[in-house]
Amino acid sequence: xxxxxxxxxxxxxxxxxxxxxxxxxxxxxxxxxxxxxxxxxxxxxxxxxxxxxxxxxxxxxxxxxxxxxxxxxxxxxxxxxxxxxxxxxxxxxxxxxxxxxxxxxxxxxxxxxxxxxxxxxxxxxxxxxxxxxxxxxxxxxxxxxxxxxxxxxxxxxxxxxxxxxxxxxxxxxxxxxxxxxxxxxxxxxxxxxxxxxxxxxxxxxxxxxxxxxxxxxxxxxxxxxxxxxxxxxxxxxxxxxxxxxxxxxxxxxxxxxxxxxxxxxxxxxxxxxxxxxxxxxxxxxxxxxxxxxxxxxxxxxxxxxxxxxxxxxxxxxxxxxxxxxxxxxxxxxxxxxxxxxxxxxxxxxxxxxxxxxxxxxxxxxxxxxxxxxxxxxxxxxxxxxxxxxxxxxxxxxxxxxxxxxxxxxxxxxxxxxxxxxxxxxxxxxxxxxxxxxxxxxxxxxxxxxxxxxxxxxxxxxxxxxxxxxxxxxxxxxxxxxxxxxxxxxxxxxxxxxxxxxxxxxxxxxxxxxxxxxxxxxxxxxxxxxxxxxxxxxxxxxxxxxxxxxxxxxxxxxxxxxxxxxxxxxxxxxxxxxxxxxxxxxxxxxxxxxxxxxxxxxxxxxxxxxxxxxxxxxxxxxxxxxxxx
Amino acid sequence: xxxxxxxxxxxxxxxxxxxxxxxxxxxxxxxxxxxxxxxxxxxxxxxxxxxxxxxxxxxxxxxxxxxxxxxxxxxxxxxxxxxxxxxxxxxxxxxxxxxxxxxxxxxxxxxxxxxxxxxxxxxxxxxxxxxxxxxxxxxxxxxxxxxxxxxxxxxxxxxxxxxxxxxxxxxxxxxxxxxxxxxxxxxxxxxxxxxxxxxxxxxxxxxxxxxxxxxxxxxxxxxxxxxxxxxxxxxxxxxxxxxxxxxxxxxxxxxxxxxxxxxxxxxxxxxxxxxxxxxxxxxxxxxxxxxxxxxxxxxxxxxxxxxxxxxxxxxxxxxxxxxxxxxxxxxxxxxxxxx
Numbered sequence: 001x002x003x004x005x006x007x008x009x010x011x012x013x014x015x016x017x018x019x020x021x022x023x024x025x026x027x028x029x030x031x032x033x034x035x036x037x038x039x040x041x042x043x044x045x046x047x048x049x050x051x052x053x054x055x056x057x058x059x060x061x062x063x064x065x066x067x068x069x070x071x072x073x074x075x076x077x078x079x080x081x082x083x084x085x086x087x088x089x090x091x092x093x094x095x096x097x098x099x100x101x102x103x104x105x106x107x108x109x110x111x112x113x114x115x116x117x118x119x120x121x122x123x124x125x126x127x128x129x130x131x132x133x134x135x136x137x138x139x140x141x142x143x144x145x146x147x148x149x150x151x152x153x154x155x156x157x158x159x160x161x162x163x164x165x166x167x168x169x170x171x172x173x174x175x176x177x178x179x180x181x182x183x184x185x186x187x188x189x190x191x192x193x194x195x196x197x198x199x200x201x202x203x204x205x206x207x208x209x210x211x212x213x214x215x216x217x218x219x220x221x222x223x224x225x226x227x228x229x230x231x232x233x234x235x236x237x238x239x240x241x242x243x244x245x246x247x248x249x250x251x252x253x254x255x256x257x258x259x260x261x262x263x264x265x266x267x268x269x270x271x272x273x274x275x276x277x278x279x280x281x282x283x284x285x286x287x288x289x290x291x292x293x294x295x296x297x298x299x300x301x302x303x304x305x306x307x308x309x310x311x312x313x314x315x316x317x318x319x320x321x322x323x324x325x326x327x328x329x330x331x332x333x334x335x336x337x338x339x340x341x342x343x344x345x346x347x348x349x350x351x352x353x354x355x356x357x358x359x360x361x362x363x364x365x366x367x368x369x370x371x372x373x374x375x376x377x378x379x380x381x382x383x384x385x386x387x388x389x390x391x392x393x394x395x396x397x398x399x400x401x402x403x404x405x406x407x408x409x410x411x412x413x414x415x416x417x418x419x420x421x422x423x424x425x426x427x428x429x430x431x432x433x434x435x436x437x438x439x440x441x442x443x444x445x446x447x448x449x450x451x452x453x454x455x456x457x458x459x460x461x462x463x464x465x466x467x468x469x470x471x472x473x474x475x476x477x478x479x480x481x482x483x484x485x486x487x488x489x490x491x492x493x494x495x496x497x498x499x500x501x502x503x504x505x506x507x508x509x510x511x512x513x514x515x516x517x518x519x520x521x522x523x524x525x526x527x528x529x530x531x532x533x534x535x536x537x538x539x540x541x542x543x544x545x546x547x548x549x550x551x552x553x554x555x556x557x558x559x560x561x562x563x564x565x566x567x568x569x570x571x572x573x574x575x576x577x578x579x580x581x582x583x584x585x586x587x588x589x590x591x592x593x594x595x596x597x598x599x600x601x602x603x604x605x606x607x608x609x610x611x612x613x614x615x616x617x618x619x620x621x622x623x624x625x626x627x628x
Numbered sequence: 629x630x631x632x633x634x635x636x637x638x639x640x641x642x643x644x645x646x647x648x649x650x651x652x653x654x655x656x657x658x659x660x661x662x663x664x665x666x667x668x669x670x671x672x673x674x675x676x677x678x679x680x681x682x683x684x685x686x687x688x689x690x691x692x693x694x695x696x697x698x699x700x701x702x703x704x705x706x707x708x709x710x711x712x713x714x715x716x717x718x719x720x721x722x723x724x725x726x727x728x729x730x731x732x733x734x735x736x737x738x739x740x741x742x743x744x745x746x747x748x749x750x751x752x753x754x755x756x757x758x759x760x761x762x763x764x765x766x767x768x769x770x771x772x773x774x775x776x777x778x779x780x781x782x783x784x785x786x787x788x789x790x791x792x793x794x795x796x797x798x799x800x801x802x803x804x805x806x807x808x809x810x811x812x813x814x815x816x817x818x819x820x821x822x823x824x825x826x827x828x829x830x831x832x833x834x835x836x837x838x839x840x841x842x843x844x845x846x847x848x849x850x851x852x853x854x855x856x857x858x859x860x861x862x863x864x865x866x867x868x869x870x871x872x873x874x875x876x877x878x879x880x881x882x883x884x885x886x887x888x889x890x891x892x893x894x895x896x897x898x899x900x901x902x903x904x905x906x907x908x909x910x911x912x913x914x915x916x917x918x919x920x921x922x923x924x925x926x927x928x929x930x931x932x933x934x935x936x937x938x939x940x941x942x943x944x945x946x947x948x949x950x951x952x953x954x955x956x957x958x959x960x961x962x963x964x965x966x967x
Contacts, residue, residue: 291941292952468717471674487645
């Protein structure tokens, strides 16, 4: 929490106002306490105010774990700043804990001297015991020493605030999150208008509930304003982002908007087939609302059906997409192979989560890269793209479809739980800046007597004949086929030829994608190579190292297969290569294999993104000691 | 405006690929009848798609000069769903087998039918795995001695029509591969049905399960062992058409001899349009040798199709909101300007 103005001016009600650059707030409570909602609203208020924001929702896989239990704690962290930021922050400046379990599981992330806001009404014997506290941490002198503690009787104050609206006690207590939110709004001078409007829209049919939430919000705000407990509050000025119009967007929203854009600008329907799975389901939810853009959604009976329908829809001439997470991608493997050998355009989105098996459904991880590379039988290479940030999903999903259509192949798109659920400001694009996906179907035969479905162009790309076109009748299938005619063909030399051609086609995509760039010096002591959702932490850590005068560059990959043509040269321009990943070293494995470089890994498999400090520390150690 | 359709013949639907089924396989007859039926439908050749899974029967699309997908094991209905949603004006035929549809692909089979996707599903039932050379299938009878059941199968077989009717198939029928005229009629009926048209074809695998359906296909036997279903007609069978099916006081079917005090009016009359699937289910459960097995159309009712519903929602969304405006999508909700 860098203070840029220590001489605090007098604020409203005689309270001090301090100006801050960057603040990290975390709301935590029971899964039923509405913490995700409070966090989302705070994010919105901060984004609308003009701060740069980055969020990290963190919730349990169970919808409602037993109330008050450690397993049931749900949290939402956000960072808002007066400059551009790339992560939701390492340590927390202000922690709101709605019960003892939330305090216990989150306190270690609060920085020393940080602000701790507690619902003291929830610290009763039953809740304390569920959280494993032998004594009440609010009452001893040691547990919370070193923090600025505000014990607020939120349950009671919320009930008082909503009195007279005819709400049951249970309904009244559901407004506690808005009380907490209002208090933090006061603390950081947030405008509550967007939230009030949201409440009115959301509970329009239930005016008593709407009124209760607004009263709770105002109650919290006024509590901060009037009580002596809070002596200071803070301002975080708007960030100086690139000029333009902005909105907040999550990765899954951006992906859905990108697909609606593809449908609209190409004039070809997008068919999205999916089976519900965390953390990919929101893509299906979003797209099912966007039918008027030319999007068809199909909730299939299982993952295999979703993938098979995607192959069918591609044969049917639509822009076919499916999305899942690791367990679902495993099930799709065989049908992805069918998409590969039939050489039809489609996208398979993998929103990665902690694995193996069911693993950590709601936590993030980057451990499906090798699954994407090698997770099919036979020689079955596919292009792989990986989004770096939530808003990057918008651009990159369009790029994925462009590659799929231009090269007639399935494309794997890697996102992850952190990107999918995380939000950031998105500079709204101008339509004229967007590049449509161009869909072309032949209308006539490509040889005098017959249509040859596997007759290729110089890039080994076959034509995409639209079914229903007279004279182009042809069959595709999973059996090995003769080149040019596509007829079933088992001969040894043909199989070698076809395997090679399919490989060369994918490898050749490297000639059509942009060359890799680095941030920092073009050669030097160290290059840090990252991919996917670790972009923000790695970029920030590398910038810190650069500002300390270290010879470090950051190379962030979005094209995972094939790699950009110049990647090998880049890696050889630095003495050392560090690859931080949320897995045991999957990109490192590929880089070592492809370029014979002695890359070292920083590997974290905890269901959480990297802290900036973890990457910064690895950079420092690696440069100083030559090892990690 | 009248559109002149080209006169097509069976030959127009034959692809140039060499057919690689075993000699005398029942599949040949089904292929031949299919090629006969398609030109009668008044649909241009390029409007057909054949989609299959894996198995002997699933090679079918390669032998038709139409659009086609030879898919993966069990997934043909799911692939067909994608094709149909992408191109609703195509007539789609799913070709599958007892292993493909009922074992590995059971889930997709079920969901295709309950959604009433507008596709024809032709299940070649030979009660054996042919392509993998002779293991028992989900329709093999208890006790079947096969390569994987040398001591006899202990699996209770699944009844394909019961599954289809249980999922409330809007069209369900059964035919026999070599009963050419009847098979042609059933395929025609399926072709004209809107919605999932399910047809079970008894198909002889003369290599691994020869003669499994002799009771229903041999001239000298079948009259006593099958009963042909005709809408609105009583169930009468036997060489001399002297026997019939009656529903007894326990609501169970029973075989009765006509003549004496039992007249045709006392028999069970077939009603393929019955809104409830109960009658069709009862008929599907009549199995040889206890009963003559019904052949023909068990059920033929109308219900909105899945693909119609999906496309109607897209059209309705466009009618209500106009074709989507990207600018307003991007700018939906709270926005702010940075100068």
